[in-house]
């Protein structure tokens with residue numbers, strides 16, 4: 001008989017693979033609601049309140065979470081941050097038909113634009129060349145896009161609020177890079193435009209003075225956080241915080257009913273509530289421990305000659321508070337770079353996994369990302385630095401590569417600036433045909449093409465890829481990256497892509 005999914009999970013749970021990935025509980029054995037899960041697995045029965053109209057135990061639990069995060073309203077999410085992002089964007093959609101978004105937003109932001117038929121106006125983050133990661137977004141970046149829209153659409157800036165539904169940014173990014181949330185909120189609020197912060201990777205913010213402030217305290221209108229990514233909480237759990245008067249409290253509740261299951265799992269909700277207890281009672285101390293492990297790791301990493309670790313705010317500013325800058329990175333991530341070596345991020349990822357049983361969260365063109373959490377153990381950091389020291393010696397013995405123009409071009413294109421030929425909705429719902437990717441130049445794509453993780457679309461329906469975009473997607477595939485939205489014809493060794501039918 002084939003292995004059952006449960007048996008596979010059991011085997012993996014008992015193995016020595018160390019998790020530098022989500023969920024943030026790091027497979028630690030915690031006494032909690034998930035012990036004997038079937039005993040506690042219910043949905044809405046008498047006496048247990050109702051997530052969609054909470055009036056009892058769930059209302060109290062959400063209020064407790066709101067008070068912990070300093071938010072006016074907090075909602076439990078059982079369908080991940082995805083449900084929160086879909087709901088928040090839907091709740092602002094009646095304000096205008098444009099959404100100003102950072103181009104490196106998660107696909108759920110694009111899905112919300114698709115469902116609400118919003119047109120997208122992009123803020124393109126610059127790149128931190130030394131590491132090949134995208135920088136954070138500044139208030140000036142947002143102001144430039146506002147300015148451009150006002151000029152193009154012939155509206156006064158004070159009237160932008162009638163056509164711009166909201167600004168959406170991701171902070172921190174998958175790589176831990178922060179945007180200037182405070183400055184962006186101040187600017188957008190001057191125009192009475194709400195700001196939605198996808199803080200899926202920053203649910204731990206604000207619980208230790210050396211970690212960044214949460215976007216709730218920075219006055220964003222909606223903040224969505226995946227508690228499952230960086231906190232000890234089960235997969236799929238997240239919270240949505242709502243603040244201020246620019247957006248409608250009733251609408252967000254209505255949309256949460258649309259996008260969330262009508263049978264929410266009480267195990268997941270108890271998991272969020274339980275996580276709030278841990279955060280309140282042990283959060284600061286556990287984050288303090290994590291910083292100690294990080295510091296010891298950082299000090300040992302100084303001996304690496306070929307591998308570079310991206311410095312967080314902590315290493316850059318020696319614990320002193322500083323003003324925000326585009327490279328600001330939070331300390332809960334490790335970006336481990338092999339840039340400058342004849343080696344890809346995927347190769348590093350594979351070696352760490354296969355030889356050292358260290359499971360990273362993701363690989364980029366020439367780096368890997370490890371998710372750290374308050375549940376990490378010192379042992380994990382010891383194992384990681386020992387492995388990196390050995391790999392560094394191995395890299396030393398290899399010839400240094402003069403980075404070719406071709407490879408540089410791969411590094412550069414975290415996102416394309418492909419022309420939008422028709423609307424997202426029109427392209428997504430149009431009749432399509434599958435054609436060879438090489439023939440897609442100049443055609444209009446009808447589905448999302450994303451690198452996963454991080455789930456940021458490389459191509460959006462309605463866009464027309466150029467030669468460079470096509471070459472890069474092929475390169476990612478050749479190098480073993482997981483590109484979603486292309487059709488692999490294994491028999492003929494062909495890659496196809498869905499484009500809008502022309503006749």
Ligand SMILES: Cc1ncc(COP(=O)(O)O)c(C=O)c1O
Nearest residue numbers: 079080081082106170198200226
């Ligand atoms: C930046 C970002 N936002 C949102 C999401 C969606 O979060 P969830 O998996 O909790 O639905 C992800 C998932 O990886 C993400 O990386």
